[in-house]
Amino acid sequence: MNRVIFPKDFLWGGAVAANQCEGAYLEDGKGLSIQDIMPKGIKGAPTEEPTADNMKLVAVDFYHRYHKEDIAMLAEMGFKVFRFSIAWSRIFPNGNDKEPNEKGLQFYDDVLNECKKHGIEPLVTISHYETPLHLAREYDGWRSRKLIDFYMNFCKVIFERYKGKVKYWLTSNEINSVLHQPLISGGILTPKEQLTKQELYQAIHHELVASAKAVKLAHEIMPDSQVGCMILAMPTYPLTPKPEDVLAAMQAEQKNYFFADVQARGAYPKYLDSYLKEQNVRIKTKILTGTIAVYIGIVCYLSTKFAQGSTTVGMIVSIKFMNYSRFHTHLYCFHTAFMINCLYK
Numbered sequence: 301m302n303r304v305i306f307p308k309d310f311l312w313g314g315a316v317a318a319n320q321c322e323g324a325y326l327e328d329g330k331g332l333s334i335q336d337i338m339p340k341g342i343k344g345a346p347t348e349e350p351t352a353d354n355m356k357l358v359a360v361d362f363y364h365r366y367h368k369e370d371i372a373m374l375a376e377m378g379f380k381v382f383r384f385s386i387a388w389s390r391i392f393p394n395g396n397d398k399e400p401n402e403k404g405l406q407f408y409d410d411v412l413n414e415c416k417k418h419g420i421e422p423l424v425t426i427s428h429y430e431t432p433l434h435l436a437r438e439y440d441g442w443r444s445r446k447l448i449d450f451y452m453n454f455c456k457v458i459f460e461r462y463k464g465k466v467k468y469w470l471t472s473n474e475i476n477s478v479l480h481q482p483l484i485s486g487g488i489l490t491p492k493e494q495l496t497k498q499e500l501y502q503a504i505h506h507e508l509v510a511s512a513k514a515v516k517l518a519h520e521i522m523p524d525s526q527v528g529c530m531i532l533a534m535p536t537y538p539l540t541p542k543p544e545d546v547l548a549a550m551q552a553e554q555k556n557y558f559f560a561d562v563q564a565r566g567a568y569p570k571y572l573d574s575y576l577k578e579q580n581v582r583i584k585t586k587i588l589t590g591t592i593a594v595y596i597g598i599v600c601y602l603s604t605k606f607a608q609g610s611t612t613v614g615m616i617v618s619i620k621f622m623n624y625s626r627f628h629t630h631l632y633c634f635h636t637a638f639m640i641n642c643l644y645k
Contacts, residue, residue: 315384320356321384325356332434334483335484366414371411381422387430388427388431391457395434395435396435408458412462424458436487441486451514473530475531476559482495501576504559509587512591535604536603539607
């Protein structure tokens with residue numbers, strides 16, 4: 301086995317989301333996000349109001365400890381890059397407020413200053429499963445095209461505030477996960493089983509348009525910025541060698557990965573055109589042209605097996621099979637290495 305030598309300027313680090321680490325869910329003017337009413341994580345039912353068993357409300361108290369402990373410990377570990385998200389509802393408590401929350405903006409100023417103090421490059425995720433709760437309740441999240449304008453206003457504020465401090469940006473975390481978890485990923489309160497394919501893919505299109513517009517805006521405000529996209533990678537394999545299973549697995553991967561095609565190439569792939577037309581999804585492709593992401597981030601948790609008749613990527617999960625540890629470790633290492641190479645080469 302050949303030894304891999306990392307270059308000296310390789311950005312080695314880690315990532316968190318605001319909802320995973322900050323806590324302080326109502327402090328200093330922050331509003332509620334979709335995460336604040338999800339006490340059981342991605343699979344539980346939302347509650348009307350935050351409940352005491354929701355550990356995300358406290359998390360690891362990054363909001364109060366970042367400057368005293370957390371970022372210093374990351375530097376001690378040798379981190380060269382720290383990816384974190386800016387909580388939309390900490391800047392705009394309702395998501396569509398006329399004026400941003402200055403205390404929220406100052407908090408991230410302080411975090412960025414602390415990163416600089418310790419020689420850590422920040423990589424900021426603009427949207428990481430943190431749709432403001434008001435936008436979910438009022439508009440059903442990304443099902444509404446109005447979310448594009450609200451998101452762009454959020455982007456404009458943080459781009460102008462943090463230009464010169466942040467070079468690397470991600471428009472959205474695991475944007476394709478809206479296929480599997482529309483509530484967490486897209487702020488869509490309508491239960492998944494009640495959504496039509498037209499409604500789901502229309503919401504997806506809204507997110508992709510917002511991502512393209514964010515890339516364009518970032519380059520206008522911060523010409524030297526590097527704005528990328530990120531997808532959830534789930535390598536999909538046919539359950540059997542039968543041609544129908546092979547075809548089903550290929551089609552499942554296409555529907556999972558087209559998000560990267562759109563963001564990196566500025567257009568929907570041809571294989572998806574007819575499907576979107578069949579679902580009556582209203583799209584304007586010109587808005588995507590020329591606004592491509594400059595890198596693709598990939599996170600890979602596991603692989604899946606797919607058979608003819610399966611309706612969801614990941615319905616047959618490889619963890620059920622005896623070759624799990626060897627099979628998955630190989631895939632995880634390969635795809636993680638691919639992600640790092642794309643992101644930082």
